Amino acid sequence: MKEVSPSLIRNVYNHANGDFFRRLLLIAIPITLQSILLSSKSLIDVFMLGQLSEADIAAVGVASRAIFFTTIILTGVATTGALLAAQHWGAKDNKGLRETTALTWLTSTIGALIIIAILQFSAEMVMGLASSDFLVIGLGAEYIRITSWSMLAIAFSASLGASFRSIQKPGVSTFFSSIGIVSNILLNWVLIFGHLGFPSLGIKGAAIATVISSLIEITLFYGYLVYQKHLLRFTVTDIIASASLDKITPFIRLAIPTTTNFLLWAGGLFAYTAIMGQTGTEGLAAFAVVTPIEVVSLSFLMGIANASGVLVGNHIGAKEYDKVYYQAILMMMVGFTVTLMVSIALYFSKEGILDLFTALTVDTRDLADTFLSILCVGIMLRSIPTTLVVGILRAGGDVKFCLYQDMLTQWFFGIPIAAFGAIYFGYSAEIVYCLFFLETLFKWFACIYRLKSKKWINNLVEKET
Secondary structure, eight states: OOOOOHHHHHHHHHTOOHHHHHHHHHHHHHHHHHHHHHHHHHHHHHHHHTTTOHHHHHHHHHHHHHHHHHHHHHHHHHHHHHHHHHHHHHTTOHHHHHHHHHHHHHHHHHHHHHHHHHHHHHHHHHHHTTOOOHHHHHHHHHHHHHHGGGHHHHHHHHHHHHHHHHTTOTHHHHHHHHHHHHHHHHHHHHHHHTOTTOOOOTHHHHHHHHHHHHHHHHHHHHHHHHHHTOTTOOOHHHHHHHTSHHHHHHHHHHHHHHHHHHHHHHHHHHHHHHHHHTTOHHHHHHHHHHHHHHHHHHHHHHHHHHHHHHHHHHHHHTTOHHHHHHHHHHHHHHHHHHHHHHHHHHHHHHHHHHTTOTTOOHHHHHHHHHHHHHHHHHHHHHHHHHIIIIIIIHHTTOHHHHHHHHHHHIIIIIHHHHHIIIIISOOOHHHHHHHTTHHHHHHHHHHHHHHHHTTTOOOSSTTTO
């Protein structure tokens, strides 16, 4: 095995100064909080509906995965905007930054309208991919149809949130996300259980609460932009300017592989849900409980990854290429350390977490407990690849590599093995869940090799100026 070069260690150490960690944490903490807030929306729905029945838990678990899949499409577009926005900010190009934000919003909104139209007519079919229980399918389909309207709000918040991260002010979008979460909790309490004179609507109430709370969030967000006359407050003039061919072409060139990457990854997550559905409603219910906990746990890692992407983009825009490489290694180490701490905390708190789900049977609770133990190891395996793919490599414009390695490891290895184990061999739910993490092992080697090559460092805005 090749030894690590002393000069590499020395250069990494030289970049491990207080300013680096201060900037990383100042960006990562608000992004982490926002990720937790966003992912807690589904956790809140699962937790509150978890007091009704296992059918409600299973239905919202599958439906939330479907909504997450569509949300990821918009996130892919927003991520494309963030890649360009971060480098425009590093190059001190405010006009390019604002026009990129406008183009990101316009593209995301068009995508949201298409998604809404599709989900209105295919909700039962989507649910049927993961469950054969007619009650679960009916409940989930209703949730999908209503919640899909929140895509318009997500298009706005994702686009603006990406740009605020790019200018190293993620706390603004985090603040408005927190308002949306508080609104969602209150409206869930009112509409799911029928308080304050409202009827008890169950899973339908959770869906309505999601739509209304997202509308409250973006209304206040836009009001802030107008009141502050903020740099990122784009106008019709900016939208028209951004829609020119010379702006759209590089955007689409990045957006296609980035969004496809996100799409295939999210589709893979839904495929895993469908595979778990082959083990029965009990396995699906336990998986529905663990999934939002997994997303919340990974929010800490996603915060580091996204903050890393912002810093990488800023440094590349400023043409500080040596600093990019050595700080990327530091970011990878920070991501691993943070995930280790989260994994330990999750393991020792899993009993308390499961106590919140009172509708679970003894067998389903035991299965969920086993899933959580497996998850503690699984999120550790995901630490390095996630930091590199979500943050560092993609921020350097290496979107095709990210697409190919995700597609190959997930769709040509992870999913086929898990499906074969669940359907052909009839493995237990616990073993099937373990198989979900196998793909990550291959990502370790591919991502680290790519990092060392430095081929991922690309200045995306230099050619525009």
